[in-house]
Structures are given as structure tokens and as C-alpha cells.
Amino acid sequence: MITLTGVSKHYGDTVAVDDVDLTVEAGQTTVLIGPSGSGKSTLLRLMNGLITPTAGAVTFDGTPVEQASTHALRHRMGYVIQEGGLFPHLTGRSNAALLARHLGWPDDRVDARIAELTDLVQLPPNRLEQYPSELSGGQRQRVSLMRALMLDPDVLLLDEPLGALDPMIRADLQDDLRSIFRDLGKTVVLVTHDIGEAGYFGDAVALLRRGRIVQRGSMHALVHAPSSPFVEDFIQAQRAPLEHLEE
Amino acid sequence: MTLAFSLPFSRLLSGIALVLGLSLAARPAAQAQPADSSLTVGSKKFTENVILGWMAVDVMQARGFEVAHRSQLGGSRFLWDALVRGDIDVYPEYTGTLIQEILAESGGTRSTLADTLARYGVAMTEPLGFNNTYAIGVRADLADSLDLRTIGDLRRHPELQLGFSNEFMDRSDGWPGLQDAYNLPQDARGVDHDLGYRGLVNGSLDAIDLYSTDAEIEQYDIRVLEDNRDYFGTYEAILLYRTDLPAAAEAGLQQLEGRFSEQTMQGLNARAKIDQVDEPVVAANYLNEALNLEATAETPSRMERVGVRTEEHLVLVGLSLGLAILLGIPLGILAAKSRIVGPGVLLVVGIIYTIPSLALLAVMVPPLGVGQLPAVLALFLYSLLPIVWNTYTGLNDLSRPLVESAEALGLSAASKLVRVEIPLAARSILAGVKIAAVINIGTATLGALIGAGGYGQPILTGIRRANLGLILEGTVPAAVLTILVLALLEILERTLLPRSMRT
Ligand SMILES: Nc1ncnc2c1ncn2[C@@H]1O[C@H](COP(=O)(O)OP(=O)(O)O)[C@@H](O)[C@H]1O
Numbered sequence: 001m002i003t004l005t006g007v008s009k010h011y012g013d014t015v016a017v018d019d020v021d022l023t024v025e026a027g028q029t030t031v032l033i034g035p036s037g038s039g040k041s042t043l044l045r046l047m048n049g050l051i052t053p054t055a056g057a058v059t060f061d062g063t064p065v066e067q068a069s070t071h072a073l074r075h076r077m078g079y080v081i082q083e084g085g086l087f088p089h090l091t092g093r094s095n096a097a098l099l100a101r102h103l104g105w106p107d108d109r110v111d112a113r114i115a116e117l118t119d120l121v122q123l124p125p126n127r128l129e130q131y132p133s134e135l136s137g138g139q140r141q142r143v144s145l146m147r148a149l150m151l152d153p154d155v156l157l158l159d160e161p162l163g164a165l166d167p168m169i170r171a172d173l174q175d176d177l178r179s180i181f182r183d184l185g186k187t188v189v190l191v192t193h194d195i196g197e198a199g200y201f202g203d204a205v206a207l208l209r210r211g212r213i214v215q216r217g218s219m220h221a222l223v224h225a226p227s228s229p230f231v232e233d234f235i236q237a238q239r240a241p242l243e244h245l246e247e
Numbered sequence: 248m249t250l251a252f253s254l255p256f257s258r259l260l261s262g263i264a265l266v267l268g269l270s271l272a273a274r275p276a277a278q279a280q281p282a283d284s285s286l287t288v289g290s291k292k293f294t295e296n297v298i299l300g301w302m303a304v305d306v307m308q309a310r311g312f313e314v315a316h317r318s319q320l321g322g323s324r325f326l327w328d329a330l331v332r333g334d335i336d337v338y339p340e341y342t343g344t345l346i347q348e349i350l351a352e353s354g355g356t357r358s359t360l361a362d363t364l365a366r367y368g369v370a371m372t373e374p375l376g377f378n379n380t381y382a383i384g385v386r387a388d389l390a391d392s393l394d395l396r397t398i399g400d401l402r403r404h405p406e407l408q409l410g411f412s413n414e415f416m417d418r419s420d421g422w423p424g425l426q427d428a429y430n431l432p433q434d435a436r437g438v439d440h441d442l443g444y445r446g447l448v449n450g451s452l453d454a455i456d457l458y459s460t461d462a463e464i465e466q467y468d469i470r471v472l473e474d475n476r477d478y479f480g481t482y483e484a485i486l487l488y489r490t491d492l493p494a495a496a497e498a499g500l501q502q503l504e505g506r507f508s509e510q511t512m513q514g515l516n517a518r519a520k521i522d523q524v525d526e527p528v529v530a531a532n533y534l535n536e537a538l539n540l541e542a543t544a545e546t547p548s549r550m551e552r553v554g555v556r557t558e559e560h561l562v563l564v565g566l567s568l569g570l571a572i573l574l575g576i577p578l579g580i581l582a583a584k585s586r587i588v589g590p591g592v593l594l595v596v597g598i599i600y601t602i603p604s605l606a607l608l609a610v611m612v613p614p615l616g617v618g619q620l621p622a623v624l625a626l627f628l629y630s631l632l633p634i635v636w637n638t639y640t641g642l643n644d645l646s647r648p649l650v651e652s653a654e655a656l657g658l659s660a661a662s663k664l665v666r667v668e669i670p671l672a673a674r675s676i677l678a679g680v681k682i683a684a685v686i687n688i689g690t691a692t693l694g695a696l697i698g699a700g701g702y703g704q705p706i707l708t709g710i711r712r713a714n715l716g717l718i719l720e721g722t723v724p725a726a727v728l729t730i731l732v733l734a735l736l737e738i739l740e741r742t743l744l745p746r747s748m749r750t
């Protein structure tokens with residue numbers, strides 16, 4: 001569905017993404033994992049054309065992203081960033097409905113879609129009229145997801161959607177997210193730095209380091225057949241605290 | 248640069264004035280932009296000239312003309328230009344000022360003065376009777392202790408502090424020539440004519456320039472130094488008027504010819520400055536006595552005066568601020584969005600703001616005349632900076648994640664601006680509007696200097712007459728208006744912004 005070939009992105013001397021080949025399969029959840037600064041967010045931005053590659057090509061459904069009509073492209077890709085990126089001057093409902101209103105949807109169609117999505121993301125309906133600052137972190141992410149899903153896009157790009165949440169809420173939302181992905185059969189690209197989350201969501205996982213993909217495949221493969229000491233260390237680092245308790 | 252910039256706006260301004268239904272021509276009589284059939288008298292910003300101005304009003308009114316008075320407009324050059332341009336029809340002037348200063352290039356003398364004036368479409372009455380020449384004055388006690396009798400005696404005391412009215416400092420027949428003629432070693436400071444007297448009395452100044460009919464000479468026990476080198480010329484008071492003045496009005500003015508001795512004039516000045524009688528009353532009383540004119544001065548109550556000034560001030564502030572908001576916000580958006588034009592816009596409004604407000608007002612007068620229009624335009628330009636810059640900063644400082652989210656949604660640029668960016672920048676934009684309002688209301692008091700009326704009018708009169716009550720009559724309502732406008736903007740902010748965006 002999305003293909004990156006030989007893609008690099010440079011910011012001055014900083015190489016954010018370095019010669020990456022990656023294919024995101026339709027209907028699957030692809031997880032990008034790696035330490036902070038390894039280029040995960042940059043990859044997402046390349047996919048929806050927020051930035052253009054310094055070298056290489058990104059295609060969506062066979063069309064180079066650069067040549068596609070940006071608005072049409074973005075309407076087919078929902079995007080959620082870490083803190084949700086909700087607009088503080090709009091209620092939850094208005095945030096979710098913003099794009100549909102811009103496109104001139106009639107009120108009843110907007111309302112019906114919002115009701116559907118509220119149900120899907122399991123947001124208590126009375127929260128819709130609250131502003132983001134009046135919502136809990138989990139509720140904010142649910143509204144962000146509604147906003148991303150409003151036009152029923154083919155692809156969801158989620159940049160650490162659970163990163164800012166407490167562990168309990170996080171577990172809750174994880175469950176809900178996975179069933180949503182399953183039920184809707186969306187193509188999902190999810191960014192995380194958490195191994196457990198990667199394993200929980202990922203049909204395919206790509207581990208990044210300094211802008212390069214160091215290993216890809218199933219989570220099982222990453223854990224049991226790490227391709228390099230870095231992969232082993234990265235996985236070990238997140239396991240260590242729990243093992244310490246088991247002894 | 249400012250001029251070239253301002254002219255296209257003036258057309259827009261009149262358009263907006265029409266739209267808002269606030270036609271500048273429909274102003275009440277006191278500060279009115281006169282209709283074609285009515286006449287306008289101007290006067291300089293000192294008491295004697297204001298009194299003479301009111302007399303000119305009275306004698307023409309007595310002959311059935313509708314006459315407005317733009318009092319205390321400014322200096323000689325300013326009034327001369329206004330007369331030649333046709334903004335005013337009559338103003339009191341002095342022969343010496345015309346010959347030495349205004350018509351100096353024409354090289355005329357007293358005998359050819361009328362002919363020279365005619366070339367400008369201007370005529371003059373016969374002398375009103377008194378000579379109000381410049382003089383240099385010192386405190387009597389200082390004159391005695393230093394034995395100062397002539398202007399030349401100042402040479403012996405280089406430590407003396409000289410303070411001269413700003414006009415005197417610049418005039419060719421003023422300080423520069425005087426310094427040469429008497430070889431004076433001192434540097435002089437420029438001060439307001441009326442503040443000069445106060446400086447002399449409280450000792451911060453030792454010598455000031457006077458008019459020989461000033462009421463203060465007696466009041467403050469001031470010694471006039473003898474002009475033994477005959478430096479100062481003759482300054483006979485006359486009335487200047489446009490040659491297109493109706494004959495009946497001209498005949499009215501001629502009634503004033505030869506009516507005033509120096510003593511009479513000093514007495515009238517004292518009535519106004521020392522007894523604090525309003526100039527229109529001083530003028531009317533004298534004319535009733537001397538000419539049996541039965542002139543009655545309108546003496547509006549303080550509340551009525553404040554009412555009229557408030558209306559004038561509101562027009563100045565409302566139009567200029569409204570226009571600044573209407574244009575400033577789009578300019579701020581342009582500045583934030585265009586890499587090419589943006590820096591230019593910010594620079595231009597910045598440069599306009601560095602022009603002192605007085606200079607900006609003065610620059611508006613040649614193309615636009617005196618009155619409310621040039622003041623509105625100057626205030627508009629002055630109010631642009633905070634609005635443009637705050638709009639620009641508000642839009643530029645939006646948080647990265649929010650901008651990215653809006654970007655990724657796939658909204659059109661216009662939709663993104665209207666639905667996301669402007670609402671997010673609204674607090675900053677409104678803060679800019681508040682700053683502009685405060686600056687505007689304060690600066691609008693200077694509009695009185697170019698005949699725009701408003702709260703500046705009583706302030707000017709109050710400074711001139713050293714009358715605290717009159718000064719407060721302008722400053723207190725201006726402060727109240729500022730508070731009210733800020734409260735209004737606060738309410739607007741509360742209704743406009745969603746609860747999540749308020750502090
Ligand atoms: N707009 C930018 N300008 C300059 N450097 C950037 C920019 N975006 C990302 N980078 C740099 O690129 C590298 C990768 O960043 P990012 O993709 O955000 O990493 P991750 O999401 O994996 O934490 C980092 O070193 C970051 O500092």
C-alpha cells in the first residue's frame with residue numbers, strides 16, 4: 001500500500017532517515033520501533049507527504065506521494081501524533097468533525113458519523129462537548145482517533161499514540177485499539193518505543209537505529225533471533241526491570 | 248515615504264467612513280468641517296490670537312454668516328498654509344511675522360505687503376491698532392541684582408538660562424538672528440510659550456521671549472529688556488482673509504480695524520489668562536461695549552463641553568481603530584504567511600511607528616487639510632503596529648504539533664487559517680487590539696493640534712491658560728474612555744473565545 005524505496009531525509013548535517021526500503025502491506029499493522037531520535041516520526045511524515053525525501057521515492061497505492069494531490073492523499077490517511085494534537089479551541093465533537101465540516105458535509109451526516117465513531121472508540125458521549133483541556137489523556141487519544149477516522153481513511157498513521165498515558169489507561173486503550181484495527185481492517189503504521197506494544201500490535205515490525213532499519217520481521221524473530229548486538233541490547237533493556245523482580 | 252503610503256488609504260478611509268454612516272461632514276458646529284456656505288476662522292495657539300479669532304467669528308456672525316472657529320490650531324506657518332489651502336477663511340496675524348517669516352522669500356516690505364498677499368489669494372484688514380512685538384523678559388529681581396537693562400546686557404552673564412518658545416527658536420526673526428545681532432554666548436532651550444512663564448517664575452529659566460501684549464508681564468513682575476539695537480521689527484495685528492470671502496463678511500472684519508490699543512489688548516489677555524474668563528466671553532463682552540454688537544458667547548456647561556468632546560474623540564478613535572483592525576489583521580496574516588512581502592510589511596509599520604506622533608499628524612495636513620480626516624489617518628497608521636505585529640507573532644508562535652495536525656488533516660490553506668490558526672492566535676491578536684486602543688485614545692488628544700477636536704481641545708486650552716480644571720476636563724474623560732474601551736474589549740474577548748481559550 002505504501003512503499004519507500006531508498007528513502008533518505010537530511011536536515012542539514014543530521015541524517016534523520018538513511019536509505020530506507022520499506023513496504024507497508026494493506027490491511028496489516030506495521031510497527032516502527034526504535035530509540036528516541038532514530039527516525040520513526042520522520043518516516044511517518046514522509047508517508048503522508050508532510051515532508052519530502054532528500055533522496056528516494058515514496059509511493060501510495062502506486063502513485064508517487066510527491067505527485068499526488070496532497071489534500072486527497074491526506075484525506076485517505078488518518079494521522080494521530082503523540083499528544084493527540086487536538087485543537088484546544090474546539091470541543092471534542094468539533095475537533096472530530098472539523099474536516100467533514102470543511103468538506104461541507106450536511107449536519108445529519110456529520111452527527112451520524114460522530115455517533116458511530118463515539119461508539120467505536122468507546123468515548124462516553126457526554127465527553128464530546130468538552131474541550132481537550134477538560135478531557136483525560138485517554139479520552140483525548142480516543143477523540144484524536146475519531147478525528148483521524150472521520151472520513152474512513154484507508155490508512156492510519158499513529159505516532160506513539162499511547163506514549164503519554166498512565167500504564168492502566170494505556171492497557172485499556174491498547175485493547176480497544178487492537179480490536180478497532182481488526183474490525184475495520186485498516187492499514188496501520190504505528191510508532192512506538194515499547195517492545196511489549198510492538199509485539200501486541202505488530203503483524204510486521206521494523207526496528208530502527210540512527211535512521212536505518214536494522215531488522216524487520218515478526219516480533220518473535222526479533223526476540224529470538226536478533227540480527228545484531230544492538231537489537232539484543234534494545235530488547236534486553238526493556239525486559240530487565242521485570243526479570244529483576246522475578247528472581 | 249509616509250505620504251506616498253498614506254494617499255491610497257485616504258480614499259479607502261472615506262469609503263469606510265461612508266459605510267459606517269459616520270460622515271465626517273456631519274459634525275456639530277463647534278469643530279465642524281464647515282459646509283460650503285459657512286465660514287471658518289482659525290487661530291494660533293496663544294490666548295490673544297484666540298480672542299481675536301472669536302471676535303472675527305462674532306462680527307461675521309452678526310452679519311448673518313454661519314461661522315466655525317478652529318481655535319489654537321498651531322503656529323503661523325500652519326495657519327497660513329491652512330488659509331491658502333482654503334481650510335480656513337480668516338485668521339489673526341501680525342505684519343512682522345508675514346514679512347520676516349512667511350513671505351520672507353518674496354522679499355516684500357510693509358508697503359508692498361498687500362500686493363504680495365494678493366498673489367496667494369489673501370487679503371488683509373487695516374491694522375487692528377496695537378503692535379505685539381517680540382520682547383525678551385527677565386524677572387524683575389534678577390534684572391535688579393544683575394543690573395540687566397538691555398538685551399545686550401545678557402552678554403555679561405553667559406551662565407543665564409534662556410528658554411524660548413519653539414516657534415521663536417526656529418524663526419529667522421527669532422533666536423538665531425537675535426543671537427547674531429547681540430552676540431549672545433548662551434545656548435537657548437526650546438519650551439512651550441506658556442510653560443516658559445512658569446519656568447521663569449520658578450527660577451529654572453532666567454530669560455524668555457514674550458509678546459509685548461502678554462498679560463503675564465504685569466502679573467509676574469517681569470522686566471522687558473530694551474531692544475536697543477532695534478532687532479525686533481513691528482508686529483501690527485491684522486486679520487488675514489481669503490479674497491473669496493463674501494463682501495459682507497469682509498465688512499464685518501473691517502469693523503475691528505483700529506479698535507485696539509496695546510493696553511486694551513493686554514487687558515483682554517489678562518481677562519482670559521489671569522481672571523480665567525473664557526475667550527469667547529472676553530471677545531463678546533468687548534465687542535458689545537466697543538461696537539454695540541450684542542454678540543453673545545455660547546457658554547456650554549462643563550457636561551455639554553465634555554459631551555461634544557467625547558463625540559469628537561469617539562469618532563477619531565472609533566474610525567481609526569476600526570480601520571486599523573480591519574487592515575491590521577490581514578496585514579499581520581500576510582506578514583506571517585508571505586516570506587517575500589512579510590518582512591517588508593513588518594518593517595514599514597515599524598518605521599511608521601518610529602515617527603513621532605506629532606510629526607505624523609503634521610505630515611497629514613498638507614495633503615488632507617486640517618480637521619478630523621488627517622487625524623483619523625494618522626491615528627490609524629499609528630495603531631497598525633501593535634495589531635500587525637501581534638497578529639504576526641500569534642500566528643508564528645503556534646505550537647508545532649498543532650500546526651502539524653492541521654497540516655496532516657488536509658484542510659485548504661484558507662480553511663486552516665480560519666478554522667485553526669486565527670482562533671489559536673486570537674488571544675494574541677486581541678492583546679494587540681487592546682494595546683492599539685490604549686495608544687490610540689491617548690494619542691488622539693494630539694488631534695486637537697490639527698483641528699480635530701476631541702479631549703485634546705480642553706487640554707490645549709488648559710495648558711495655555713495654566714488652568715488645571717481644563718486640563719482635567721480632557722485627561723479624566725480620556726482615562727475613563729480608556730477603561731471603558733478596555734472593558735468592552737474584555738467582554739468581546741469573553742464572548743468571542745471559547746472557555747478553553749480564556750485565561
Ligand atoms: N524538522 C527537523 N529539523 C531538524 N532535525 C530534525 C527534524 N525532524 C527530525 N529531526 C532530527 O532527525 C532525527 C530523527 O527524528 P525523529 O524522526 O523525530 O525521531 P523519533 O521519532 O524516532 O524519535 C533526530 O535526530 C531529530 O533531531
Ligand SMILES: [Mg+2]
Pocket residue numbers: 040041042159
Ligand atoms: Mg517521534
